[in-house]
Amino acid sequence: MKKLTILCLIILILTAISNVSVSAQTARNEVLIRNATVMTAARGTLTETDILIQNGKIARIGKDLKAAANAQIIDATGKFVTPGIIDAHSHTMLDAINEISSSVTSMTNVRDVLNPTDVSIYRALAGGVTTANLLHGSANPIGGQNTVVRYKFGRPVEEFVFPGAPMGIKFALGENPKRIGANPQPGQTPRYPITRMGTMEVIRDAFLRARDYKQSWDEYRAKVAKKDKTAVPPRRNLELEPMVEILEGKRLVHAHGYRSDEHLNLLLIADEFGFKVATLQHALEAYKIAPEIAKRGTGASVFADSWSYKLEAYDSIPYNAAMLWKAGVLVSINSDSDERARRLNLDAAKTMKYGGVPEEEALKMITFNAAKQLGIEKQTGSIEEKKDADIVIWSAHPFSVYAHPEMTMIEGVTYFDRAKDIQKRGDLAREREMLEKMDINKAPGTGGTAPRIPSEKRIEERDEADRTDGGNRR
Amino acid sequence: MKITNYELRITQIWRFAAFLLAAHCFLFTASAQNGGTQQNLTGKAGTFAITNARIVTVSGATIENGTIVIQNGKIAAVGANVSVPANAERIDGKGLSVFPGMIDAATNLGLAEISGGVPASVDVAETGMMNANAKAFTAVNPHSSHVNVTRVNGITTVMSMPVGGSIAGQATVINLNGSTQAEMAVVPNFGLVINFPRISTFGGFGGGFGAPQIDFSEAVKRRDTQLDGLKKYFKDTENYARTHEAYAKDKTLPYPETDIKMEAMIPYMRGERPIIFTAERERDIRGVVKFVEEMKIKGIIVGGQEAWKVADGLKKNNIAVIYTNIYNLPVRDDDAYDFLFEAPSKMQQAGVKFAVSTGNDGAEVRDLPYHAGLAGAYGLSKEDALRSVTLYPAQILGIADRLGSLETGKMANVVVADGDMLDPRTNIKYLFINGRLLPLTSRHTELYDAFKDRK
Structure with a gap:
């Protein structure tokens, strides 16, 4: 009975939270956004412009567009429209981030630990984020496989996964993998590597093994092709299969790192094995090796201006994004944080101040460029006809500090609507009051059943592999 | 005991090495502070007048076109019709806004x-x-x-x-x-x-x-x-x-x-x-x-x-x-x-x-x-x-x-910007603390300058 009550409670709360978006799921086939300032992130900014959305796609962009009689009409006079923000580095909705037991965990995939009810998803939507690259943590030189999702809060988890997004994997260099090795849990032995020397060798060793593994399959397939009946298939190796996919150019490498020398060393390993690193993640010193990065066509996904929170972030400068952009590197700005994800628009704005990035290029750093880095730019990342209608309507210019999103849509369906959110708050407050009066929720010593121990959610900041924060933060 | 040339050279090499080591230590310590290039009581004291600026006093009404005079570390005058002292260094505030720090x-x-x-x-x-x-x-x-x-x-x-x-x-x-x-x-x-x-x-x-x-x-x-x-x-x-x-x-x-x-x-x-x-x-x-x-x-x-x-x-x-x-x-x-x-x-x-x-x-x-x-x-x-x-x-x-505000007699902590000070796109143009005009440099601008032209 008690369990049932708790279950009911949880369901009630979840329904309450998701109320706003669930009710928005029944969107009509046509949506017309009228008279907005449209920042396309591809073809400039269009004033007093309409956007017609049909079946989740942007059907037309222009003036005085007509819609079907039953279309949802949104008057966006005085408001700004941008593509949905794409967060190229996130751990939102992951129930686990690091498989720390091994230095190479390429067999794991964050797809297995997605939690579609994480309230951080809704809060990110309320900050204009529609798409995120969910990455394994940075505990291992070679981490797990990533998953690109759209934040369809309130929908089943399989609908979150971005269809057709290329496969990827997380690598990590520097302090985080070192620290995990050097600081084992009580009773455990240190894990190799504990230096930057070892980190590079772990990666090199994994690719050498992958090359041998590929060779064994190539030979087997050659024998099969020749109808050689003695051919015996090699045993499948789930650790090395993703590594072979990297060598074959089928899997994107997203490499966490801070110091420029170690990122450059990874680029040299990639040269050695003949693949391209898709993105350098964080890359706070990338400005020191901008030409080397640009030459290889590797992207960089950076923080706008975080620095000094650890030694390897001490040479981070807010001009980084602008300097990389000037050198011709494809740059995105990410959050790596449930909190920061809500204000990526302001992070993009900062690149205009630090280094003079033009407005549209700044906007691309949280939209189109991120889409390109993740290989989903044909579907999303800009406001262009035939693309998916992943759209944010802002109260003011999105780079103004006073702006907030009013609506966030994915494929034409509204997943965040500030007006409705505010409207529902009274209901939520009443529901909360009702729940608090229930026997199980009575305060201790007032005759109720002993309550569950309430848990306070911790604020997740960056993907520190452990909780090292100098021991001084609140 | 006679010291051979060889021994002398060895001694010199060691001395040089020790010097290098000391220099390195010093440089490292310094760079972990502020780049080692500046002491922090920096900038220039004097009399300054920012003219033709939008002055956001915070405590009172905003002056759309006014002048603020900084003298002896303090705000000497602020207003629409303020006379500029003869010895003042003038800063043209056209298109700029002045805020309290x-x-x-x-x-x-x-x-x-x-x-x-x-x-x-x-x-x-x-x-x-x-x-x-x-x-x-x-x-x-x-x-x-x-x-x-x-x-x-x-x-x-x-x-x-x-x-x-x-x-x-x-x-x-x-x-x-x-x-x-x-x-x-x-x-x-x-x-x-x-x-x-x-x-x-x-x-x-x-x-x-x-x-x-x-x-x-x-x-x-x-x-x-x-x-x-x-x-x-x-x-x-x-x-x-x-x-x-x-x-x-x-x-x-x-x-x-x-x-x-x-x-x-x-x-x-x-x-x-x-x-x-x-x-x-x-x-x-x-x-x-x-x-x-x-x-x-x-x-x-x-x-x-x-x-x-x-x-x-x-x-x-x-x-x-x-x-x-x-x-x-x-x-x-x-x-x-x-x-x-x-x-x-x-x-x-x-x-x-x-x-x-x-x-x-x-x-x-x-x-x-x-x-x-x-x-x-x-x-x-x-x-x-x-x-x-x-x-x-x-x-x-x-x-x-x-x-906390721009008022006569207050300490001259003054910011001059090309827009709303709270907006992330705004650039700070001049900065005064205690009446000193400070250079707008930092560890970040120094690293930027060091690498911006690397090809």
């Missing part, structure tokens, strides 16, 4: 260079529970690279505070310019920081991460025990002070020993100087209000997530709130998504005195304008958003007679 009223700036993984650079939390004598003023590093990085974004004054234990120590209010702590000082020892005991089911004092969870009623008990301990410490301080006063009057009494920690407590225990309580939740803030009433002390809240719910108690006891939660996520899943964004607006409506602060340990204090701006995006007026990082913190820190 921003004030972040709750940071640990200068106490932690690299907060994660470099404990040698961190001085924010003393060991032990009762450290009233620990003074941020003695540990704040004038040469921290955070100083320059912060001020070039328009923040000219900060309160920096210790955080550890129950009584953490004394906070300092400093200007972000000076080669010594004394040169930076605005109020060397401003207030006493107390981490107000709170109900935490994570166990341990204040609920350290990793401690086993405890039952709620047990958490309440622990909080009460801690609170009793704190009250007893105040009582002990009172007795201590009276014993010493009695002895001062009558030397025949037994000689009382000096307790350096209680000695430091006295002005705070007596309500002569403010106590800064860290508290977030409604129940904890109510606890602070009760404590302030009972102990007859001056209180300030740092944190203040739910302070607006305790408006009456806070107002009655004249307790202001230094709000540090704009860049935080709501604690409960069913809190409104903008719960912490709109708290400043709710405090404003409820008439609670407040300031917006980053609550940051140094590196990100320069984001102060965006904290205030985001409060502006969620309900607070633009004018109040600006006040929340200028005049309001000055009032709470007791320095409004000297700082």
Whole structure:
């Protein structure tokens, strides 16, 4: 009975939270956004412009567009429209981030630990984020496989996964993998590597093994092709299969790192094995090796201006994004944080101040460029006809500090609507009051059943592999 | 003994190597401070006049086209029709706006260079529970690279505070310019920081991460025990002070020993100087209000997530709130998504005195304008958003007679920008602290200059 009550409670709360978006799921086939300032992130900014959305796609962009009689009409006079923000580095909705037991965990995939009810998803939507690259943590030189999702809060988890997004994997260099090795849990032995020397060798060793593994399959397939009946298939190796996919150019490498020398060393390993690193993640010193990065066509996904929170972030400068952009590197700005994800628009704005990035290029750093880095730019990342209608309507210019999103849509369906959110708050407050009066929720010593121990959610900041924060933060 | 040429050369090589080593050590130490290229009492003193500028005085009406004169470290004149002294260096303010320097009223700036993984650079939390004598003023590093990085974004004054234990120590209010702590000082020892005991089911004092969870009623008990301990410490301080006063009057009494920690407590225990309580939740803030009433002390809240719910108690006891939660996520899943964004607006409506602060340990204090701006995006007026990082913190820190607005006679902490100071796209063009015109350089501009032309 008690369990049932708790279950009911949880369901009630979840329904309450998701109320706003669930009710928005029944969107009509046509949506017309009228008279907005449209920042396309591809073809400039269009004033007093309409956007017609049909079946989740942007059907037309222009003036005085007509819609079907039953279309949802949104008057966006005085408001700004941008593509949905794409967060190229996130751990939102992951129930686990690091498989720390091994230095190479390429067999794991964050797809297995997605939690579609994480309230951080809704809060990110309320900050204009529609798409995120969910990455394994940075505990291992070679981490797990990533998953690109759209934040369809309130929908089943399989609908979150971005269809057709290329496969990827997380690598990590520097302090985080070192620290995990050097600081084992009580009773455990240190894990190799504990230096930057070892980190590079772990990666090199994994690719050498992958090359041998590929060779064994190539030979087997050659024998099969020749109808050689003695051919015996090699045993499948789930650790090395993703590594072979990297060598074959089928899997994107997203490499966490801070110091420029170690990122450059990874680029040299990639040269050695003949693949391209898709993105350098964080890359706070990338400005020191901008030409080397640009030459290889590797992207960089950076923080706008975080620095000094650890030694390897001490040479981070807010001009980084602008300097990389000037050198011709494809740059995105990410959050790596449930909190920061809500204000990526302001992070993009900062690149205009630090280094003079033009407005549209700044906007691309949280939209189109991120889409390109993740290989989903044909579907999303800009406001262009035939693309998916992943759209944010802002109260003011999105780079103004006073702006907030009013609506966030994915494929034409509204997943965040500030007006409705505010409207529902009274209901939520009443529901909360009702729940608090229930026997199980009575305060201790007032005759109720002993309550569950309430848990306070911790604020997740960056993907520190452990909780090292100098021991001084609140 | 004759030294051969060979031996001499070896000696010289060793000497050279030792020199190199020493030089390297020196350079490394210096570069971990501020690039080693500048002392921090920098810039140029003199008489300056910024003319034809939009002057946002904050305390009064904005002057659309006016002049501000800076002389002897102070604002000598401000207004639409101000005569410019003959010896003044003129700055054409056409298209520019002039603001008072921003004030972040709750940071640990200068106490932690690299907060994660470099404990040698961190001085924010003393060991032990009762450290009233620990003074941020003695540990704040004038040469921290955070100083320059912060001020070039328009923040000219900060309160920096210790955080550890129950009584953490004394906070300092400093200007972000000076080669010594004394040169930076605005109020060397401003207030006493107390981490107000709170109900935490994570166990341990204040609920350290990793401690086993405890039952709620047990958490309440622990909080009460801690609170009793704190009250007893105040009582002990009172007795201590009276014993010493009695002895001062009558030397025949037994000689009382000096307790350096209680000695430091006295002005705070007596309500002569403010106590800064860290508290977030409604129940904890109510606890602070009760404590302030009972102990007859001056209180300030740092944190203040739910302070607006305790408006009456806070107002009655004249307790202001230094709000540090704009860049935080709501604690409960069913809190409104903008719960912490709109708290400043709710405090404003409820008439609670407040300031917006980053609550940051140094590196990100320069984001102060965006904290205030985001409060502006969620309900607070633009004018109040600006006040929340200028005049309001000055009032709470007791320095409004000297700082926080552009008024004649005030200390010349002045920012000249090409737009709204709270907007992330705005560029700071000129910066004055204590009347000195400062170069807009920092560790960041130096690294930028070093690498911007690398091909």
